[in-house]
Amino acid sequence: MELIEQITNRAKELFDDSKGSHDWEHTLRVYGLCLHIGEKEGADMEILKIATILHDIGRACQDKAHGEVCHAEKGAELAEGILLEFGLDREKIDRIVHCIRTHRFRGSNIPVSKEAKILFDSDKLDSIGAVGIGRAFLFAGEVGAKLHNKNADLSKSAEYTKEDTAYREYLVKLRTIRDKIFTNEGKRIAEERHDFMVEFFDRLNREVDGVL
């Protein structure tokens, strides 16, 4: 069995697939985007593939700790252990771990390498467009939120309440993602997905108002 398959099997074991908005299939979609953008941008595909397969293995720990653990930090730590077991050399491990640690991009964890930027972009692209819309509503259903609230108070936290709607997620986060993308091919895809998402929520508001 090839190394990538062995690592894939190991990664899948660490997934809690009870929530469809952040499951193993998210990793597979991000993997598809990474292959596509990686080829265009001339990335080191071995580093990129392994990093992508492992990028969310810390997610279950974050969920169990109700967000007190950062899944990117935890994932980087777990990945280092797994890659040492598989006998990868130190330089490769460091490059892979950098991608995983920075894919969330909070605080000082900035993606620096080409592969880290591509993983970051691909992970964010899966939050916008039709996929992003679907994931936002699916997540709202999982936490018991309602369908829509056009007049949500964005200054107050709504986490895991009825007000934690897809539209709120769009206003607070999803509509800003386009501006955070690093790579050229990522930006091209982000523009298209962004525009469709804007059209969707505009239409949703007009339908709810009974105009369309």
Added chain:
Amino acid sequence: MELIEQITNRAKELFDDSKGSHDWEHTLRVYGLCLHIGEKEGADMEILKIATILHDIGRACQDKAHGEVCHAEKGAELAEGILLEFGLDREKIDRIVHCIRTHRFRGSNIPVSKEAKILFDSDKLDSIGAVGIGRAFLFAGEVGAKLHNKNADLSKSAEYTKEDTAYREYLVKLRTIRDKIFTNEGKRIAEERHDFMVEFFDRLNREVDGVL
């Protein structure tokens, strides 16, 4: 307080708002559509308004009975009792109850009156378009389904499982709704909402394949 307000307050008490895909706000959206279509089609607005406000009051019973009770039948029965309490005359009650009993349109419960057709159309229109897409994913999240499965086996039931995806709902039900609409104005709105929904799921498939 006007009669419609009193009936509205009574109806709201019968709602279980724990599920966002079929909550009181669905009734409010259907109400908006009924006002719009009712004006265009020259409906008896008193009959239509009261029927719309009460159309889903049997929903909580259906959910509690895990689908063994039909919410349209149960709603018709509950509505009759409420309208007798409010002292409406027999002829009005019969016309309102007919709308509620037939809004789901299963078996022999066919909408015959203009108002029943408008309520049926408005209820169905809330299942398609951007609102319909949002509701389908929200429901999938509520029952723990996954985001997407392009290759779902439609011959097998998937109710309340991980395979109960929004896309499956679209293939099995939502894409057929346009052809069931009765009124002219309803058909006009259904065409637009249908086309947007087709575009959405086509885009979702292509994004998941990594093409867009």
